[in-house]
Amino acid sequence: MDSWMYFVLFFLAAFVIYLVVGYIGNKVTDGIENSIREKQMEKRKETGDHDGPAESLAARYRDTK
Amino acid sequence: MPDMMIYLIIAVVFAAAVAIGLKKRKQISQLRDDGKIIRREYRFAEKGELFTSKIGSYVELKKELEKMLLPCAMKGNTSSKVEFTAKNYTARLYRVDFHEPSGVGQYRFEFTSWKNGRYGYMDETGMNMLMTSIEKAFLALDPNTGVSTYGLNFKTSHSFL
Numbered sequence: 001m002d003s004w005m006y007f008v009l010f011f012l013a014a015f016v017i018y019l020v021v022g023y024i025g026n027k028v029t030d031g032i033e034n035s036i037r038e039k040q041m042e043k044r045k046e047t048g049d050h051d052g053p054a055e056s057l058a059a060r061y062r063d064t065k
Numbered sequence: 066m067p068d069m070m071i072y073l074i075i076a077v078v079f080a081a082a083v084a085i086g087l088k089k090r091k092q093i094s095q096l097r098d099d100g101k102i103i104r105r106e107y108r109f110a111e112k113g114e115l116f117t118s119k120i121g122s123y124v125e126l127k128k129e130l131e132k133m134l135l136p137c138a139m140k141g142n143t144s145s146k147v148e149f150t151a152k153n154y155t156a157r158l159y160r161v162d163f164h165e166p167s168g169v170g171q172y173r174f175e176f177t178s179w180k181n182g183r184y185g186y187m188d189e190t191g192m193n194m195l196m197t198s199i200e201k202a203f204l205a206l207d208p209n210t211g212v213s214t215y216g217l218n219f220k221t222s223h224s225f226l
Contacts, residue, residue, distance in 0.1 A: 056211060
């Protein structure tokens with residue numbers, strides 16, 4: 001094999017490893033984030049703390065000016 | 066000379082980035098002045114809104130929505146559910162309750178999906194415009210519209226590309 005082929009193979013291998021690690025990393029991150037969020041939602045439902053207070057919509061537009 | 070070229074390239078790239086940033090900031094400022102968007106809390110799409118408003122009838126609400134220049138496609142019926150679709154987000158507005166004798170309706174507005182960019186929502190301005198248009202439609206029908214927010218149960222999914 002010519003030396004340039006090793007060069008190309010090296011970068012191809014590095015790219016595949018990057019994709020695999022990236023894919024696994026994303027799945028792990030998704031799992032952790034979604035798990036934390038579900039626990040937070042359940043906790044809010046238990047305490048009844050899932051709704052914000054009712055406010056005047058017009059006041060929101062006055063306050064943002 | 067080669068060093069000078071590198072510094073020059075870096076300076077040009079930096080200046081271009083600053084110019085693009087300033088232009089974007091000016092656009093957002095203009096949209097805010099025109100009333101098309103308002104200042105919202107960080108990650109505003111993660112909460113839904115429950116509107117209580119004297120809309121009169123479904124037709125009136127539909128007419129108000131159609132008057133708005135929405136930044137996305139809209140389909141559906143205000144008597145049950147309206148769906149909004151854009152390239153980087155989707156949302157829905159659906160009826161929770163409607164008391165025909167008084168004309169008071171309760172509607173929920175939620176973002177059903179969105180894409181995140183490096184620094185926030187991919188199309189934060191479009192999402193803000195849509196939400197502002199919905200809110201203004203209700204306010205046009207009833208200046209005493211009440212609103213409350215609630216947390217959405219959503220899942221994230223990272224793309225490796």
